[in-house]
Amino acid sequence: MEDSIDVILEDHTGVLSPHRPHPAVSACLGALFTAVYGVWSTFALPGLGTIPRKLKVPYLPSSRVQTLNIMKLLEGRTGRLVDLGSGDGRVVFAASSTGFQCTGFEINSILVAYARNKARWNGLPTSQAAFVNKDFWKTDLSHFNNVTAFLAPGVMAVLSEKLLKELPDDARVISCRFPILDWPVQSSVGSGLDQTFAYDIGIVRAHLRKAPEAEV
Ligand SMILES: C[S@@+](CC[C@H](N)C(=O)[O-])C[C@H]1O[C@@H](n2cnc3c(N)ncnc32)[C@H](O)[C@@H]1O
Numbered sequence: 001m002e003d004s005i006d007v008i009l010e011d012h013t014g015v016l017s018p019h020r021p022h023p024a025v026s027a028c029l030g031a032l033f034t035a036v037y038g039v040w041s042t043f044a045l046p047g048l049g050t051i052p053r054k055l056k057v058p059y060l061p062s063s064r065v066q067t068l069n070i071m072k073l074l075e076g077r078t079g080r081l082v083d084l085g086s087g088d089g090r091v092v093f094a095a096s097s098t099g100f101q102c103t104g105f106e107i108n109s110i111l112v113a114y115a116r117n118k119a120r121w122n123g124l125p126t127s128q129a130a131f132v133n134k135d136f137w138k139t140d141l142s143h144f145n146n147v148t149a150f151l152a153p154g155v156m157a158v159l160s161e162k163l164l165k166e167l168p169d170d171a172r173v174i175s176c177r178f179p180i181l182d183w184p185v186q187s188s189v190g191s192g193l194d195q196t197f198a199y200d201i202g203i204v205r206a207h208l209r210k211a212p213e214a215e216v
Pocket residue numbers: 044051055056057058059060061062083084085086087088089090091105106107108111134135136137149150151
């Protein structure tokens with residue numbers, strides 16, 4: 001009888017069960033999860049509160065392969081480059097090392113401070129690598145002829161309208177991971193999550209002018 005009560009208690013409390021974690025282990029896991037979330041949200045979310053919900057894009061750094069893919073699609077090009085949501089500055093640093101005059105717009109002030117310090121540490125003048133703590137949706141992009149972006153699928157249609165309105169005909173737009181669906185891809189490098197797409201604005205405009213005619 002004593003044995004069976006032990007078994008019932010064990011089943012209900014789990015105190016002696018080998019399958020349930022000890023309460024101290026659960027508490028530690030809970031604390032660890034909270035700490036990881038706290039650190040992630042500190043770096044990924046500041047600044048996004050001012051942006052409409054459907055345009056929010058959290059921080060996720062591009063991989064080394066993605067950055068290399070961007071650089072391949074920039075080969076042969078020169079001039080001013082803007083990274084829309086520059087994160088820790090890795091795309092700006094890679095592009096400035098090949099001669100572009102780069103600007104990164106970034107809403108997250110912690111990431112901007114990190115990127116600016118890194119630029120200072122590496123002796124890069126702001127004429128080569130400038131980091132601006134500003135919402136790129138509210139920024140005129142008309143004086144950039146190279147645009148890089150690693151954003152989110154839900155914002156690409158809105159982004160395409162903004163770029164078509166503002167960019168010069170000779171501009172190239174490079175998007176990591178997420179294509180711009182209505183635009184003809186000029187070239188693409190990589191595959192899967194690292195796939196990166198290039199679009200030339202003059203060609204996109206010509207294509208979009210022709211497209212309605214083709215439908216008639
Ligand atoms: C997916 S991360 C890409 C970071 C970086 N370009 C890279 O490739 O490593 C997107 C970045 O865009 C920033 N961001 C999102 N919306 C923004 C906005 N409206 N203006 C400026 N930065 C923004 C986020 O804070 C985040 O750092």
